[in-house]
Amino acid sequence: xxxxxxxxxxxxxxxxxxxxxxxxxxxxxxxxxxxxxxxxxxxxxxxxxxxxxxxxxxxxxxxxxxxxxxxxxxxxxxxxxxxxxxxxxxxxxxxxxxxxxxxxxxxxxxxxxxxxxxxxxxxxxxxxxxxxxxxxxxxxxxxxxxxxxxxxxxxxxxxxxxxxxxxxxxxxxxxxxxxxxxxxxxxxxxxxxxxxxxxxxxxxxxxxxxxxxxxxxxxxxxxxxxxxxxxxxxxxxxxxxxxxxxxxxxxxxxxxxxxxxxxxxxxxxxxxxxxxxxxxxxxxxxxxxxxxxxxxxxxxxxxxxxxxxxxxxxxxxxxxxxxxxxxxxxxxxxxxxxxxxxxxxxxxxxxxxxxxxxxxxxxxxxxxxxxxxxxxxxxxxxxxxxxxxxxxxxxxxxxxx
Amino acid sequence: xxxxxxxxxxxxxxxxxxxxxxxxxxxxxxxxxxxxxxxxxxxxxxxxxxxxxxxxxxxxxxxxxxxxxxxxxxxxxxxxxxxxxxxxxxxxxxxxxxxxxxxxxxxxxxxxxxxxxxxxxxxxxxxxxxxxxxxxxxxxxxxxxxxxxxxxxxxxxxxxxxxxxxxxxxxxxxxxxxxxxxxxxxxxxxxxxxxx
Numbered sequence: 256x257x258x259x260x261x262x263x264x265x266x267x268x269x270x271x272x273x274x275x276x277x278x279x280x281x282x283x284x285x286x287x288x289x290x291x292x293x294x295x296x297x298x299x300x301x302x303x304x305x306x307x308x309x310x311x312x313x314x315x316x317x318x319x320x321x322x323x324x325x326x327x328x329x330x331x332x333x334x335x336x337x338x339x340x341x342x343x344x345x346x347x348x349x350x351x352x353x354x355x356x357x358x359x360x361x362x363x364x365x366x367x368x369x370x371x372x373x374x375x376x377x378x379x380x381x382x383x384x385x386x387x388x389x390x391x392x393x394x395x396x397x398x399x400x401x402x403x404x405x406x407x408x409x410x411x412x413x414x415x416x417x418x419x420x421x422x423x424x425x426x427x428x429x430x431x432x433x434x435x436x437x438x439x440x441x442x443x444x445x446x447x448x449x450x451x452x453x454x455x456x457x458x459x460x461x462x463x464x465x466x467x468x469x470x471x472x473x474x475x476x477x478x479x480x481x482x483x484x485x486x487x488x489x490x491x492x493x494x495x496x497x498x499x500x501x502x503x504x505x506x507x508x509x510x511x512x513x514x515x516x517x518x519x520x521x522x523x524x525x526x527x528x529x530x531x532x533x534x535x536x537x538x539x540x541x542x543x544x545x546x547x548x549x550x551x552x553x554x555x556x557x558x559x560x561x562x563x564x565x566x567x568x569x570x571x572x573x574x575x576x577x578x579x580x581x582x583x584x585x586x587x588x589x590x591x592x593x594x595x596x597x598x599x600x601x602x603x604x605x606x607x608x609x610x611x612x613x614x615x616x617x618x619x620x621x622x623x624x625x626x627x628x629x630x631x632x633x634x635x636x637x638x639x640x641x642x643x644x645x646x647x648x649x650x651x652x653x654x655x656x
Numbered sequence: 657x658x659x660x661x662x663x664x665x666x667x668x669x670x671x672x673x674x675x676x677x678x679x680x681x682x683x684x685x686x687x688x689x690x691x692x693x694x695x696x697x698x699x700x701x702x703x704x705x706x707x708x709x710x711x712x713x714x715x716x717x718x719x720x721x722x723x724x725x726x727x728x729x730x731x732x733x734x735x736x737x738x739x740x741x742x743x744x745x746x747x748x749x750x751x752x753x754x755x756x757x758x759x760x761x762x763x764x765x766x767x768x769x770x771x772x773x774x775x776x777x778x779x780x781x782x783x784x785x786x787x788x789x790x791x792x793x794x795x796x797x798x799x800x801x802x803x804x805x806x807x808x809x810x811x812x813x814x815x816x817x818x819x820x821x822x823x824x825x826x827x828x829x830x831x832x833x834x835x836x837x838x839x840x841x842x843x844x845x846x847x848x849x850x851x852x
Contacts, residue, residue, distance in 0.1 A: 259663070262830065262831075263827065263828070264827065266827055266830040266831045267812065267827050267830075269834075270805070270812070270830070272811065272812050272827075294835070297834070297835050297838040298831065298834040298835060298838065299835075300837075300838040300842070300844075300845055301832060301833070301834025301835060301837040301838045303838075304783075304787045304790070304837050304838070304841055304844065305791075305802060305805075305806045305837070306699060306786065306806070307783050307784045307787050308784055308787050308788060308791070308806065309784060310692065310693060310694075310697050310807060311696055311697040311700045311701075311710070312693050312696070312697075313692040313693050313695070313696035313710075313711070314707070314711055315712055316711070317692065317711055317714055317715050317718075318685070318688060318692075318694075320715055321715050321718055321719060321722075324715065325684075325719065325722060328719070328723065348837060377682075378683075378686050379681045408745050426849055439662075460743070498813070538736075
């Protein structure tokens with residue numbers, strides 16, 4: 256794989272100019288090749304920078320100046336034509352001259368008001384048709400949707416076996432419907448019954464869905480932070496993975512990651528959720544603390560109470576007592592979410608389950624020293640992923656960083 | 657419906673161009689209104705935001721277009737022709753005005769702008785100003801390729817036709833252009849990510 260670096264095609268990849276097979280090959284290569292990934296990051300930055308440039312509007316003064324220049328040119332051409340006919344010189348210009356002389360006659364005809372009105376109406380119709388085409392043109396960004404069961408709808412229309420989900424459109428499934436969305440060339444999303452989901456944006460540097468309610472399963476094989484899902488209470492940022500995301504009628508969500516990592520974010524609050532773990536989210540609070548689903552029932556109930564029901568000290572005490580080594584995922588995330596004595600207690604329990612590496616001090620952690628927290632997290636990650644995937648773990652860690 | 661829309665558009669374009677070839681002033685105006693902002697944007701960013709120069713180039717391009725429209729062959733893609741006129745006009749103009757003193761002036765202005773931007777917390781408008789300056793410093797061939805991509809949304813094939821080169825060359829110029837921008841504006845990475 257490393258013999259076939261993909262640097263030459265990275266911009267084409269960003270601009271969606273490649274065949275799906277080639278695009279997928281590049282996406283997979285970037286995941287494992289540091290050199291190509293660095294180059295990809297640079298080009299991605301270049302693309303993002305260019306998108307900061309707004310389109311400009313030509314000043315209104317250009318047209319009058321252009322008209323004047325055209326008129327002047329026409330007069331000059333007519334004069335030259337007369338001279339040329341007289342002197343029979345430069346016959347090569349006669350065709351142009353005839354055209355411009357014809358132009359002059361045409362311009363003169365515009366002095367008639369009814370004709371002006373008629374031509375204006377015709378121009379208006381043409382402009383409307385051009386405008387209509389502009390909005391309906393086939394290359395408007397859209398993703399393919401395949402019906403898996405029942406009768407999924409895009410907007411108000413039921414799709415057949417396949418349909419196109421354009422930017423801004425909603426895909427909805429009823430009790431018996433399921434659908435599969437092809438996410439550009441970077442993955443797939445399966446949409447479960449009773450789900451409402453919208454394509455917010457699709458461009459080389461960002462693909463974004465909005466899950467208003469229901470359940471979706473995503474499988475993404477792109478580099479990190481290319482695919483996002485907005486929910487009413489948090490944004491799920493893909494870090495290269497497979498996951499399930501559910502949103503209920505109250506806007507509460509639950510993320511369950513099956514491979515890789517997903518970041519659940521809202522403002523400055525972020526939960527990193529690795530494979531095998533889950534994280535709840537709620538309006539007003541944002542992402543809760545991530546946890547492994549095989550934790551004890553007491554642990555899970557206490558954590559839910561702590562995150563969303565103001566469970567306070569009692570809930571925290573249960574979480575700390577029930578925590579296993581693997582639950583250091585939860586404890587590490589709790590550190591910045593509590594303070595004072597509570598943070599000290601979380602630290603003590605975390606250190607008891609997995610002592611901090613050299614260079615990470617109690618004081619540093621309690622004052623939330625970013626470098627120390629990161630160093631400890633790197634160490635703890637070994638406890639969060641199954642031992643059978645050491646290479647995967649290493650790759651994901653590199654991507655994270 | 658899409659096919660109908662496409663056919664209609666082709667028909668409209670052909671009709672409008674045919675009307676221009678007959679000297680129809682309103683058809684000229686319609687073509688101008690349709691394409692003026694795109695031509696102007698390319699020229700504006702090609703010359704680092706110089707509005708006067710962009711206006712001159714826009715006028716020059718349309719004047720040439722209207723004068724030569726009789727030579728337009730309907731089988732050729734009209735927009736390809738238009739963008740070729742635009743890019744040639746930009747490159748020719750730059751050859752005329754390129755002087756060392758102007759480069760120095762631009763460079764100094766950028767320094768001031770960077771310093772101001774950093775102090776002001778790098779607002780979005782200032783980010784755009786820095787991108788604009790960085791684009792203006794790219795080699796003309798890379799600059800034109802990038803501007804055609806972002807302001808016209810042309811495919812690589814269309815760009816190759818407009819620039820008179822192969823798709824591979826287009827890809828290579830875009831690669832180099834994006835990397836050069838990223839190198840120069842590396843410090844904006846964090847800011848753009850926050851914007852996400």
